[in-house]
Amino acid sequence: MRISTRTSISIRSCHVRRNGPHRSSQNAWKWVASRSSVELAGTGGWLLRNGKGLAYPTPAKSNKSMRSGTLIVLFQPNEERLLSAKAMIDDGLFQKITLPSVCLAQHCVPTKGGTIAVKPGRVLGYLDSLKFRLSEGARRHSCGTFHTGTDASIIPDYADFQLDVRTFSENTQKLAKAAVERIIRKECEVAGFPTTPRMVTVVSSPAIYNDAVATSQFTRVFEWYYGRRASEVVQEMPPDIVADDLVLLALPPGGMPIPYVYWNIGVTDPETWERVSREGELRDLPPTHSAIYAPAIEPTLRIVIEALALAALTFLQLL
Template sequence: MTQLTVSPDKRRKIIEQFFPDPHQHAAIYKDLHRHPELSCQESRTASIVSARLETLGFEVQRGIGGHGVVGVFRNGEGQNVLLRAELDALPIKENTGLPYASKVEQIDADGYQKAVMHACAHDMHMTCLLAVAALLRDAREAWSGKLICLFQPNEERLLGARAMVDDGLFWRIPFPDVCLAQHGVPTKSGTIALKPGRVLGYLHSLDVRIYGRGTHGATPQLGVDPIVLASSIITRLQSLVARELDPKEPVVITYGSFHAGTDASIIPDYADFKLDVRTFSEKTQQLAVAAVERIIRKECEVSGAPIAPRLATVVSSPAIDNDEAATSAFADVLETYYGDRASEVIQTMPLDIVADDFVLLAMPPGVKQIPYVYWNIGVTDPETWDEANRDGKLRDLPCTHNATYAPVIEPTLRTGIEALALSALTFLELR
């Protein structure tokens, strides 16, 4: 993986001359936003992106690791550059008030029908990648190499990247020299944030079942109440952060789901909850996960649970550490491209304790890790962000995984297209 030295104006000319139709891609964005699909159910979305890639002349493969789609544009000798976007949406009922808001409902993996929404900007990520595919296809006389556009399923559950790799991804495509991805966040639209080194954290997600002994609600002494026990565990686990782990090491333990029982008068046989453990340090992550499992098992034991708890690891994802050389090369290209505006557009990406399984696309089994760069683009209307910043109310802006989260189309779309195109043009050979 190398950056190629070219005239400072060459990339600018490519972007300006071949920038794709913004109205067409705004329409694509609205369609994707209006028709979200849950993880492992992204059939319509996959069909939309694969049809568009085929129209652009890409070699397209579908159904990789689920509904994963990969398009390859072979354009002579040069490096193999992989760009990633995500297909899936979230089980959230949209409350943005947009004319293109989602009204979709789907039956989720747990058997329940749920409202569905793109509340994590995956619709914007896909639109930007499709636009860059068009831009670089049209500019094919100006570069050489192989462009790999990958649309990953099941990212929200952090299982799609591994599924694609396990399904032979690296046997199906030219082996990448560099992997690139961006993510929309609720910062000021028109900005790009990146930095070398660690930018995202570790994640370990558990499904837990606590067993009790069912009885009438009027005779709790005859049973073991799994709701009280599970509630006690949930409260007790927060003491890990306060009392067991190093206060200099950030740790987040979150419970996003709790289900138990059928009626107020019935103490049920079990209670289920889901939890995430997130940190920035591998050692701290291991300590935290071990402590979580220890506390759950011991609380059940001392409470007289008739069966040991069931703990199932749903996903375990490593941290994201941007490659130093690749990130520096991309940052230099951004600085040159934006020139006098660089200080207002380019920011330092803050360390964020969220996780993304993009990193697994750069970790093929039995092979040295592929260099990768992951960065953020802002999606919040600039005037709205400036006002909130002046009033000290940035925390009140809609955040990801929220029913009111809605990227402003412009300048988000233009900035996302520029950033993704420039990232590819950092490593493709320019003619």
């Protein structure tokens, strides 16, 4: 059994805020090291993503004599833009590693800390990120700062804008994408544009469909591990219109699709979650990738390491 697990790296500076030790990279990494036998680590941005990837292989390593398989820990850079999985594949990823039997990935979301959300079947949607360029000569009705004009009195040669098309159905996605292109072309035609707008698909990501058999194995082990707390910790993952490029890592060129399990980990402080739930203010929680998105160290880091370790040990047949 060969297992590939993905942990993502955000390549950007760490913004230090006075709302928790995790916003100071030095203190945060000391915290990780003291709890996961990691002697030294460096951060490019997000503590949780790097920390879980460095820490969770420890249980598998400690059971080396019992292990029956190979664990591949894949650190994926720049996951947010959905460009890195394809870049890694184009750079020869599948020629550098043994093809795994199953892929595992988890993502942090602003739900209640200490919870794991998973379910078989479709959990994330399709995405096409489209970029349009509209070109026109210097006319009186031109808008000088529509895109990134340098000055209000300088008329640019073109205007760029970008939008995302997100759906849950492959057929609906194709129809919606075609409709967007058709509407923009017709509007430009009616407006008398001298050239046809140019459309480029910047990013395209298929939907995430969790493998039913692998997800069932995963869920059973978590229910066993958490025992009477299982109903509080393990929850059904609701379908989300967002996208993730994990699916590309499970589609080796010229090979059979690799089964995978993708799940979410809640990162909001439990007391904060209960309060905003009572007050009906869940929408006010900072969304993922927000500048003020600040996952609570506990219980988040503990459970992300437990989740990946348990999942890996499950498919290494050690549990």
